[in-house]
Amino acid sequence: MANRVVIPAALERDVIDVKLRADQCFDVALVGISSLATIWADTLNALSCRHDLQLLTLLPLKALLPTNKLVTAASRFCPRCYESDEAMGREKYDRLLWTIDAVKACPVHEVSLVEGGRTADRSGLLAFFAPGVCRSTGKSLAACAAVTASPLDVDGARRIASLLDESVFIGEHxxxxxxxxxxxxxxxxxxxxxxxxxxxxxxxxxxxxxxxxxxxxxxxxxxxxxxxxxxxxxxxxxxxxxxxxxxxxxxxxxFGAPELAPKRRAGASSPREELLASLQRAVECGSVATMREAAARLDVSEKYLRKLAPDICSRIVERGAQLRKLASRARRDALAQAYLEEHSGLRGRGIYPSRRKVVAGMKAKCAISYRFPDLQRAQREAMRVAPVSKCPASVGTGVQ
The missing domain is CATH 1.10.260.40 (lambda repressor-like DNA-binding domains)
Incomplete structure (x- = not known):
């Protein structure tokens, strides 16, 4: 229904791809301060006969604050909040406060927010995901370690949380x-x-x-x-x-002054021979998989690193591509194995293993992120390993 009713009502079909639209439903674009957030709020208000859904976004802050760098670019969460959701028996959900860049801690549990990068397969779009679930392993993020935040960060988060509650009433005043x-x-x-x-x-x-x-x-x-x-x-x-x-x-x-601009990198002032030796050691021991990690390790920019050692940088890029391919293959294999187990289980109980039933059983047992082409590939492989004859007399009752 989302792809056929909600999304076409919000955006023209030729503006953006369906898969990217589905992923934006769970991105900060939906609750942020951009024109896209306004479009989503107006559309959902019209479809649900409401008039206040924009209050669940950061749009009320748009008239009160400078919007530059107001929304964080990273995906952050509080493990204790997800743990509380699981303990209460409710679905895990992302808090609006986490999308504000100035918030560094959870005001309820007094722990620092954990950054979880929105990793993507460079050859395709971001995979569909659910809140509180790791996009690479499918495990619950409630198990992540939580670090006690500083009192200053907790106090700042509480003040911003109060502003979010009051912004609805003070906007026009x-x-x-x-x-x-x-x-x-x-x-x-x-x-x-x-x-x-x-x-x-x-x-x-x-x-x-x-x-x-x-x-x-x-x-x-x-x-x-x-x-x-x-x-x-x-x-x-x-x-x-x-x-x-x-x-x-x-x-x-x-109280302390917040660091509004990142500090200048100091690695470029080190001798070139020392930087090259450190980079060579990091590559040989396999501690860096991307150019960003290598640049952060040496405290230099990626541009400077490419000028310093172009050959080593090429090796890092090739190794990163290989690691991403291996990780993608491992995810596809895990999906195929989980699909085959659920497929065989339904088949053994005399139930026709349709894709919808198999996916429902998989979601009940484990949270595995996947793309639809990978799911189709897993279904074809399961049908090849454990074939099922789909006869008219057995469609609703079981397997012949």
Whole structure:
């Protein structure tokens, strides 16, 4: 029904491929701040006769915050949340808070979010997947190790979670940049005797940045809003609305400036011979499988690495391609084995092993991600190994 009714209602069929549309249903594009999220929200509102589904996305934040780098590019999750879903007997689902780049921890379980890359087969599109299931192994992500987060990250996540809850109500009452300017003027006057330079030094930012915020030339990003809220001991909504609440100058050592830009790579300053030796050792021991891993190991860019050792880089690329082929073959073999076992089980019980019944039985026993062509290949192989005669008299009753 999704491919035949919902997706055509949202997007024109010639705009985007069906498989990619299906994958976007589970991507951050559906709940983000882009025009695609707006289209999905409007379409689902129309089909379900509702008017509030856009409140389940990040669209309410679009009028309140700068949208640059608001949504994370990585797939992140809290293992403890998935574990709680399994314990409660409900289907695992992704939390909206995880899609915000400034959130580094789970505010409920106080553990750091775990990054799970959206890996894809370079020869095709991303495989269809379900929340809480590893896309490469099919295992539950609730079993992943969780690391206790720092109190600062937990506090920031809780403040952002409160902003998400309140953004629905404050959107129309917080005109762009006016509330922030009013709050900053009040905070500078009440906490720092009207000296904006002292306020900038307290935050650990430049005076020109605070000057731009106060005069409406720029707006603070979400990480900066979290930092201001922690420095003044207030809510982010108070900053956006310009509330004259009771403020307190929190000591600078109790909050930290977020790293908005990545640090410059320092590996290029090392001697070329040392870099080449380190790269050679990493390749020989098999600890790097991609150019990205090799560049991260040496703390250099991929472009610099290709100029440094083009021959070694070619070997890394070839080895990575071989590893991906082996992993893809292993996934297909695992799918074929699981399909054959379920196929044979249904056949042994006198039930015709249609693809729908086999897939339903497989999903009940294990979570294996697959592409439809791989499923067709597994079905043909199962029919070859354990053939079934499909007679008219035995279609509904069993196997002849």
């Amino acid at each position: 917080a005109p762009e940049s006016v509330g922030v300017r009013a709050f900053l003027d009040y905070a500078v006057a009440s906490l720092f005797d009207g000296n904006s330079a002292r306020f900038a030094a307290h935050l650990g930012v430049g005076k020109s940045q605070v000057h731009g915020w106060q005069h409406g030339h720029s707006r603070p990003s979400l990480p900066r809003l979290v930092q201001i809220a922690q420095a003044c001991d207030c809510g982010i909504s108070d900053i956006l609305l310009g509330n004259r609440s009771i403020l307190r100058a929190v000591p600078a050592e109790h």
